[in-house]
Amino acid sequence: MIRLGVRLALGGGRDALIRLVIIASAVALGTGLLLGTLAALNATGTQNDRNAWLNTGRDGSGGAPAADRQEGAAADPLWWQLGADGFQGKLIGRIDVAATGPHSPVPPGMPRLPGPGEFYASPAMSALLRDTPAGELAARYPGRQAGVIGDAALPGPDSLIVVVGHRPAELAGQRNAVKVAAIATLSPSTCNGPSCDIGTDSNGMILILSVVAAAMIFPVLVLVGTATRLSAARREQRFAAMRLIGATPRQISVISAVESTVAAAAGVAVGFGLYGLLRPLLAKVSFTATPFFSSDLSLTTADVLAVALGVPVAAAVSARIALRRVQISPLGVTRRTTPRPPRATRAIPLALGLLELGFFIGRRPATSGGQALAFLPGTLLVLGGIVLAGPWLTMVGARLMAARARRASGLVAGRRLADDPRAGFRAVSGLVLALCVTTGAVGVIDAMVHERGVPSSPEPVRNTVLSDHTEYLPGRTVGTAAQPADGLLAALRAVPGVGGVTVIHSDPAAFDRSPRGDGGGLADCTELAAMPVYGTCPPGARTASVPVGFSSYGLGPDPSWPSGWPAATASPEQLRRLPVTQIAVTTDGSRSAVETARTLLAAAYPADDPPYTIAEGRGRMSAELDGYRQLADVVIAVSFPIAGCSMAVSVAGGLSDRRRPFSLLRLTGVRLRTLRGVVLLESAVPLLAVAVVAIATGFLAAQLFLQAQLGYSLHPPGGEYYAIVIAGVLAALAVIAATLPLLSRLTGPENTRNE
Known part of the structure; x- marks a missing residue:
């Protein structure tokens, strides 16, 4: 019966051959898409695993602070400070490190730690540094590039990461720097909470895998099932005639299973080839926010066996179900009884x-x-x-x-x-x-x-570059930076495309005057006059009471701020002796203006968080929504x-x-x-x-x-x-x-x- 089934499938005339080709083509398409879906799911996990080292310094990440590590730790701890920089809306991961000895741990993707005055950059970051004027980007990372970070440390081919070397004294005592004894190895997909801030945690991975498996594999299986039932009515007639001349139900089952299995097996073989052709295209598609490396799109042995054996078996079962009327009575088919x-x-x-x-x-x-x-x-x-x-x-x-x-x-x-x-x-x-x-x-x-x-803000606000220097204490927000040098303010105002520069200072005596309830700030009215989108001073006032920062512009129940701020009693000279909480620079949105201002601020305050635009800050706040939207x-x-x-x-x-x-x-x-x-x-x-x-x-x-x-x-x-x-x-x-x-x-x- 198996030989007869093969002969009917391959030598049954033009109609049989056309049916075989159509079924095999549809099964091939479904198989290729199914393999691509499985490979993309595997790549999502592999991609997420490479975020592990970026969580170094967090408890429970496998790279906790040195004081918490007693066994298996490196002989010489490593100073580690993780920050986030930006360029034209693109997120740049910046890690500042300082070795305390020759045996300090080395992150993946680098042969050694960068020394003082050196840095390593990812391939995409290296290309960006080459193609961008130094005053807009490279000046933020003093020294020379010592090498390129390997793929083992990069979530994706477009990842922008830079690791900057320092002397231990430069990082010791800084607010965000920690001394670690090992590089984190725990994948974010295995944890939740602060130990896996970078990457997709287990909640997110479960969501991604569940949605993709239910929403993508299900339609693929429908396509495979539809293809294997092609021309079921014609085959019912043929098998009913065979039953009438003496064929048993078991023999008919074998023949129908062989016909469907031959077509499905051919389709599966072609499907693997189709997957090979689709693989480069899949590398450009991501279920997260970063495309895949081609090498990440791999299939496990279980995936290959499940598809190679499961699809032909499913085709045979589908054929048997489709021809169940023949198994009961051949006359039910020949007489065309209504089901x-x-x-x-x-x-x-x-x-x-x-x-x-x-x-x-x-x-x-x-x-x-x-x-x-x-x-x-x-x-x-x-x-x-x-x-x-x-x-x-x-x-x-x-x-x-x-x-x-x-x-x-x-x-x-x-x-x-x-x-x-x-x-x-x-x-x-x-x-x-x-x-x-x-x-x-x-x-x-x-x-x-x-x-x-997040509510949208006017363009002048979205293009504002902010340099934050705040520390949040119980019940108050205080500044941590000193008054910028006059040369920095002059250089910022001289940048083409910059509209105004305002320095906001802490006002410890006026925390309750902030309309946002986030502490008190003071600003020079002369500086505010150059950027009226953030409000103006009363006539004759020299200083005004403002929030400690303008980063919350457009947030909260009231999307706008008052057009005028209350006058303050402090003089401009007294402001310069107070700590700085934020420096705001309005720009026209051009790349040159934004990035040059950002670079000047980053060079003036290298120990604090990198400057950012309000548009970038809003983008980071809605990053989770963007990920869900991309997944949809x-x-x-x-x-x-x-x-x-x-x-x-x-x-x-x-x-x-x-x-x-x-x-x-x-x-x-x-x-x-x-x-x-x-x-x-x-x-x-x-x-x-x-x-x-x-x-x-x-x-x-x-x-x-x-x-x-x-x-x-x-x-x-x-x-x-x-x-x-x-x-x-x-x-x-x-x-x-x-x-x-x-x-x-x-x-x-x-x-x-x-x-």
Whole structure:
């Protein structure tokens, strides 16, 4: 029987060969995407592991301060200070180090520690330093570049990291410097809290892996299942004839399994090759904020075996399920008996999934693992429930269409769909899933942006460069820097594109006067006059009471500040003797103005946090939202093409299966135009009927998740969501329309004979 099955699959004529090629092509596409998804998941974890060393100096990271390390520590501790610099909105990781002896620990990716006056830079950082005038960037890192940081220390190929060497005395006693005995080795994906600030912690990794696995692998499996069922009706006829001449159900099972397995095995082999071609493109896609190294996109032995063996097995099982009517009675096929209609009980799993999500409102588990176990089963039940309930919803929509049909195409399409709603829904199941996933993702992201988003500020504010020098003490905020030299202020004001420079000083006697409640500050009215976007002084005043910093501009319940500040009693000369909390420099937003001002401030205060623009500060505050939005974009970008492929395969296969009945209808006088209307309606009705339920389910699932996990409420989606939905539906209708020209060739008189 195995030999016969192979002969039927490979030597069954032109139709059999075309069917084999189509099935193998669809399985190859699904396999390639499935392998790419698995490789991307592996790369996400590998990428995150390389963030471990950046968490050095934090308790629980594997690189705790030297005082906390007794065993396995280096003989000579290392001074370590982690900071964050910026350039044109790009984040630069800056690590200042100072060895206390020849045996101080060395971070990964470097052959040795940089000495005083030396620094190591990542490849992307090295290129940026070469292409940027020294006054805008390189002047922040005095000395010479000693080498390039290797890939082992970089999360991604575009990572901007610089490690600057110092003498121990230069870092000792600085506020953010710690002495460490070892470099951190614990991956952020294995921890939560302050020990894994850099990278994606276990909560985030669980979220990424869960969402991607549920939202991307599921549609891929639908595509593979759709492909292996291609031309199931034609094969049912052949196997029914074989049953009538004496073949046993077991023999038919073997033959059908061999046919499907041959096509699936060929598709899997091609799929591995397709994965090799897609691998360079996948390196540019990220589930986080950084693209992958090509070497990170790897497959484990378990991944290879699961796909290489699982897809052919799934194809054989799918074929057996598709031909189950032949196993019962060959006459059931030859007589074309109508299958049992689906029942409303198919909607039970969908309802259970929504109830499961709703159950955890007010009962959210405390741990990230518990939250994954709570929400992932409900999400999978919702997605699986949509697929299971789809045929019943299709049948309901078909019966309504048939009852109200005024044309022959509507009546024929409605009756055919009502007779076999499973086949009708199967063609659009992938797209319906994509709509459900997209709706849920957009609903969650929009709600988070609404609740956590930062109000926008005027352009002069967004382009302001800030140098912070504050220390937050209980009940007060004090400055830590001395009055800048007149030469620094003059150099800043001389930079082309700089509008004004204001130095804010601590005012210990006026903490309660700040409208933000964050302490008191004093500013020179002459300096404020050059940057009126931050408010002005009363007429005749020489100094004014202001907040300790302008970094909170546009935040809080009141997005604006008063146009005028109250006058202060201190003189400008007295201000210069007070500690500095912040230096604000307004610019026109040009790269030269922003980066030159930033470089001058960084050189003047090398021991304090690097200067930043307000736009960059807002970007860092919303970095988590940006990561979630990027993750949603990746899911949408992948799930819709997969759904389109599933639909194209299913519609084309359906036309091939129905060419005999359509040919008979043409012989009886039905016009080709009417048949095209039938095909269009048979695909459009289940698409629209189930899509409405899928979209409503996506919004409801998003609302339940938001209430249970975050305590947020759903907000109306923006125009981008409607554009995605309309584009998806129009693309689906275009796929259906592209198959209509096949009808004239498939419905000729020669196709009416029995085979």
